[in-house]
Amino acid sequence: MHVDTDADDLTPENGYVEVAVEVFRLLADATRIRIVLALRAGELPVNAIAETVGRSPAAVSQHLAKLRWGKLVRIRQDGNRVFYxxxxxxAMRLVIEALRQAEHAVDERPGHHA
Known part of the structure; x- marks a missing residue:
């Protein structure tokens, strides 16, 4: 979806605000945040992601489908294996900043300020 606005226009009238809300909705799930963190080091198959985030491959596949729909992740096929x-x-920067903000919400002196 293309929105006709200047990408550097960081004003309340920015045409991407509603799309940004959809991105936040996609990331408003602990499993999806964990998936993004798991993919920080590079591409992984579903089973490795599932093991890392402590969920079943079927559940992870459903979350990955949503992240693909939102264009936050991509796939690469190698034979019958799919890598994400x-x-x-x-997306990684959004998750990092959200985690840093969470530290501020919980800790008087967040660890990232130490």
Missing amino acids: RLTDEH
């Missing part, structure tokens, strides 16, 4: 990777660095 982050589309770009932006």
Whole structure:
């Protein structure tokens, strides 16, 4: 979906605000945040992601489908194996900043300020 606005226009009138809300909705799930963190190091198959995040491969596949729909992850097929990777660095940066903000919400002196 293309929105006709200047990408550097960081004002309340920015045409991407509603799309940004959808991105936040996609990331408003602990399993999806864990999937993004698991993919930080590079591409992985579903079983490795499932093991890392402590969920079943079927559940992880459903979450990955949503992340693909939102264009946050991409796939690469190698024979009958499918590997997932982050589309770009932006989802990772959103997750990192959300975790840093969570530290501020919980700790008086967050660890990332030490």
